[in-house]
Amino acid sequence: MKKKKLILFxxxxxxxDWRQGIDKPTKQMFEAFQKLRxxxxxxxxxxGRLLPLITxxxxxxxxDGYLLSDGAHVILNGEEIIKEPLDHGDVERTISLARSLTLEYGLLFKDGAYxxxxxxxxPFLKKANFDMNKINYEKYDDQVFKLYIHCQKKKQNEIIEQFGCFxxxxEDDYDLIEIRNKYxxxxxxxxxxxxRLEIETENTYFFGDGFNDVEIFNMVGHSYVMENAAPELYQYGPICQPVEADGAYLKVMEILAEENL
Structure with a gap:
C-alpha cells in the first residue's frame, strides 16, 4: 500500500513576499501544487495568516488543509479540527488598555476583522492582500485570533510588558504590535x-523561512529553508532559492524528479 505523504508551505x-510586490504564488507554483496532488x-x-489573508x-x-494563525485555527478537508481563539478576558483587557492610551487597534477573527x-x-491589511470585504467597522466578534495595536516604535517597550499572556x-514599517496566541x-x-490522517513524520515535507517555523522544521521528515530566511535558520534543511526566484517551485520539481514521479 502506498504511504500517504503530506507537503506544507x-x-x-x-x-x-508582499513587501516586494509578490502578492500571490506564480502560475507555475500553482501547477506544482496540482502535480504534487x-x-x-x-x-x-x-x-501565521488567517483565512481572509489567504483566500x-x-x-x-x-x-487539502490550512494550518492557520500559527496552529490556533486548523482546517482539514473542510472540517475545523482546531479552533482556539485568544482568551476573551485577555482580549478585553488589551482593548481597554489600547483605548486608555488612545491607540488604534484591530481585531482579526477566523473569517473577518474589526x-x-x-x-x-x-492599509496594512490591504497591502498584505486581506479580503477587504471581510472588514467590519461597527462591531466585532468575541472570538479573536489576532490583535494589532498601532504604537510608535519608541513607545512600544512601555506597553509590551502588559502582554505577557501573548x-x-x-510590523516595523507600520509601527504595529501583532498579538498572537501563546499556547x-x-x-x-x-x-x-x-x-487525524495517520501520516508518519518521515513522509512530511515543509517549506518555510521564519523563526516561527523552527519547531516544524525539527518535526517534519524533510524541511526546506528559503534563501531569504535569516542565516540562523539555514541549519534546518537544504536551502531553496529565494521567493523572487520561485525557489519553492524549483525545489518541488527536484523532489518529484528525485522520487521518479
Missing amino acids: DMDGTLI EHGFLVMIAS VPLRGFEF LQKDGVIA NLAF HSKASGLKAILT
Missing part, C-alpha cells in the same frame, strides 16, 4: 493533522 517569505501528496498551507492570494487551488476607520491597520511580533504553534497544529 508557509506563505510569507516562501510562496509570496496528482502524485499522491496532500498539499496544505501552514501560516485572495491562493485563489485558484483548493488545498477595524477602526481612518487608521493605519486597514506571543508578540512587530499554539505550527508544530502543535501539525501534530493534530498527522494524528
